[in-house]
Amino acid sequence: MGVVTFTTLDFEQCYRAVSTRDARFDGQFFTAVKTTGIYCRPSCPAITPKQTNVSFLPTAAAAQQAGYRACRRCLPDAAPGSPLWNTRADLAARAMRLIGDGVIERGGVPALAATLGYSQRQLTRVLTTELGAGPLALARAHRAHTARLLIQTTNMPMSDIAFAAGFASIRQFNDTVREVFVVSPSVMRAEAQRAGTKQRVVPATNGSLTLRLPYRAPIDRAWLEWFLAAHVAPGVELWDNNTYTRNLRTPHGHTTARLSFQRDHVRAELAITDMRDLAPTVARLRHLLDLDADPVGIDEAIGATENPGDRPTLPPGIRVPGCLDGPELLLRTMIGQQISVAAAATHTARLVAALGERVEGPLPLLFPTPEVVAERGTEVLTGPARRVRSIVRAAEALASGDLVLHQGKPAAELRDDLLALEGVGPWTADYVTMRLLADPDVLLGTDLVVRQGATLLGVDLADTTRWAPWRSYLSMHLWKAALAARNTPTESIAAAAAIAKAGISV
Structure with a gap:
């Protein structure tokens, strides 16, 4: 089984990777579990869900767009990034590289569209079709990942984390964290400290x-x-x-x-x-x-x-x-x-x-x-x-x-x-x-x-x-x-x- 492409998410191949908890595919696709309402990385240590209860999505943003919340056990957003953004050269992959570089945070969707040479409408349509989410949702998922990383691994004040992750306001930061991870930022930090997370909390001054x-x-x-x-x-x-x-x-x-x-x-x-x-x-x-x-x-x-x-x-x-x-x-x-x-x-x-x-x-x-x-x-x-x-x-x-x-x-x-x-x-x-x-x-x-x-x-x-x-x-x-x-x-x-x-x- 090679690299999974987002245009051909084969159910049997993906389910086999989930059944064997193959960490190689972490970040390449995400498992959405209907009965729990959460999405996981393929290597999640939880009991493998029944085939009838799962679907596979190409991005964390697509899972969030569909109403799923991130698994707090396997932290799917913490997986290495998808190799697809480098191996493919189409519009969706090139857009993902620029979203990762913060183009939307700096100039919004107009800046992303202009850099790629497409209209905003056409760009949104292509990304939604290919990746299950538009550019704003993809950027939001990226911000949520950055926020979680800083909440759990540093002692930075929450206001500074919101700023660093690219949120426009503290309220937007709080709302996004609660929606994606189903806990407030302060609860997320407390849970990480109690669990002795592998990513040790370090001073950030x-x-x-x-x-x-x-x-x-x-x-x-x-x-x-x-x-x-x-x-x-x-x-x-x-x-x-x-x-x-x-x-x-x-x-x-x-x-x-x-x-x-x-x-x-x-x-x-x-x-x-x-x-x-x-x-x-x-x-x-x-x-x-x-x-x-x-x-x-x-x-x-x-x-x-x-x-x-x-x-x-x-x-x-x-x-x-x-x-x-x-x-x-x-x-x-x-x-x-x-x-x-x-x-x-x-x-x-x-x-x-x-x-x-x-x-x-x-x-x-x-x-x-x-x-x-x-x-x-x-x-x-x-x-x-x-x-x-x-x-x-x-x-x-x-x-x-x-x-x-x-x-x-x-x-x-x-x-x-x-x-x-x-x-x-x-x-x-x-x-x-x-x-x-x-x-x-x-x-x-x-x-x-x-x-x-x-x-x-x-x-x-x-x-x-x-x-x-x-x-x-x-x-x-x-x-x-x-x-x-x-x-x-x-x-x-x-x-x-x-x-x-x-x-x-x-």
Whole structure:
């Protein structure tokens, strides 16, 4: 049984997943139980309901819209996000990515519709048909999840939680929590404290709090740690003591995030200048680490296993790193074209040191905005004049709005927009598309390291149709194989961290 699609929720497949309490499908669909009026995640430990008493819905919002309340035992809204929003590229999936990033909280449904290029009426009709709820209901479910998380895992005042979760008023916050969870916010907190919830209550003062980011196992931790460590830009990022620290610009200010991998989750320590940015920050961090992927389904499709019998040897749980900021991703990718990862880190560090915005906190800088790079990039960037000119012109296009990068763009449109830029070739366009959109099916076949990995593993890059639609994950496997042939994973991470801390080239 592979990934469940929201257009084909097969009753027998879904019921089998519920009967076996298969946690792999948590977040992919929700079980609504008619006799109790609640909805659960597939792995809920409660007694499996009779087939005649259940229906399956694609989103928590659809369940809430149908009058069901969230199970207080399995916390269905706390499941990892659905992998469908990345594996599908249709309007509904692209809208869900933007809703998760808080577009409706910032600009309402008109902003979401305008970003996607549809009328509000058409957007509402499509989402209601595909997902069982319109954009406002989907955003409301997202706010309810954020509220529950903060109520149960922090000591933040309820008024601050309402603000952070995106509610317009305390009354709206209270009404929504009562309707979705059938208890008041204060009762929910008291129950969590009495139950000794796994998500320990932590102090949350001055915009600082600690959260657990769940994921579906398995996860190739060594690969993500290498990737983060190797691409660190000093001043904005730091890899130290198995922890990744990063400044990121958010809609209302900036956030410093410290991420570390735990046994069954990623620990995220956040310092947020404006709590309205909490939900977008969490969504972006999950996107960066590809935490909503379905690794079992992907591994089955491409042949990854703990005990492979045939080549290629593909260890389980690999992720495709996403990004935290589209314009930054493009500019950093262009800086790194045709040079080593270490050299790219050095050039990026120089740009950040000269043009980055200074902030308070453990890291002193934010990555410079496209406007600043467009204005002063030629003063700082070094290398071939043509490459410098291309980077500056890309920054100008971003600053003027001629080029817009966001997760709601169709992949083909984004790739065409990127290829229209001077100095951007197919590799850069594919790499940015893969990471910005979490596109699962981009083969980086022209990448030198990927080609080396293909040779090592005996993969024919001229015929990769058997790997579709997971060729982005194949690219990561090939990349990892080539790098592992040079150093052990531990050595690679240590070397990358040392280079990043020193800010030097090798």
